[in-house]
Amino acid sequence: MFIDSHCHLDFPDFQTDLDQVLADAKTSGVGLMLTIGTKLRQIAPVIALADAHPQVWCTVGVHPHEAGAEEGGCTLQRLLELSAHPKVVGFGETGLDFFYDHSPRDAQERLLRIHCQAARHAGLPLVVHTRDADADIRRILADEMANGVFTGLIHCFSSGLQLAEFAIEIGFFVSFSGILTFKKAEALQDVARQVPLDRILIETDSPYLAPMPFRGKRNQPAYVPRVAAKLAELKGLPIAEVERQTTANFHRLFTKVAA
């Protein structure tokens, strides 16, 4: 069984055919999906979706794009309250996005630190998004770790080897998406070759970033085996081995998910 460790099933892209999307995932051997929260003001549908489907679990948090005025009200207490729900198994996605800069950088950092605190208090992993912000992500995560350890992953990994090594050093995992299958992703493919398989998760980030040969179309969890296949090719391993190990890794990190 494959696991899609990061998708956004509550997005409007899936509104009309979610049942079909879930059926296609099952047909493709994707037995478990983690749908990721991006805004607290719309977190209820995310949790409801996980509640309605045994194979779907979720996280709660505020995407760095949303860290502006309205979601600035995200508090440690609110995150912890939400995480009491049995299908909520982690926090995020949180992090820094200095490529788009959709919200002020200081607000992004403030919210990232609140999510780190939540992860530490609840003992649940953190789903980290980072774009063009590697130095600051390292600074903040190292800083927060010094206050007490917590677990997590860098999702949709697209940075260099240095950040991957840092992530592993602090006990984090690295999650690869369909970007790995893109023709111009040689640098990222090199990173994937060097990250030990026992630290890797796979994801789609649906509805974005469909892997080859679906690039440009709507992505969906059924495509996550394409990421596994690319990883298997890069590492010279059978896909079954990548499937087994990434699934085991997911359960090592997301300990609240029933196996």
Ligand SMILES: [Zn+2]
């Ligand atoms: Zn993201």
Ligand SMILES: [Zn+2]
């Ligand atoms: Zn995402």
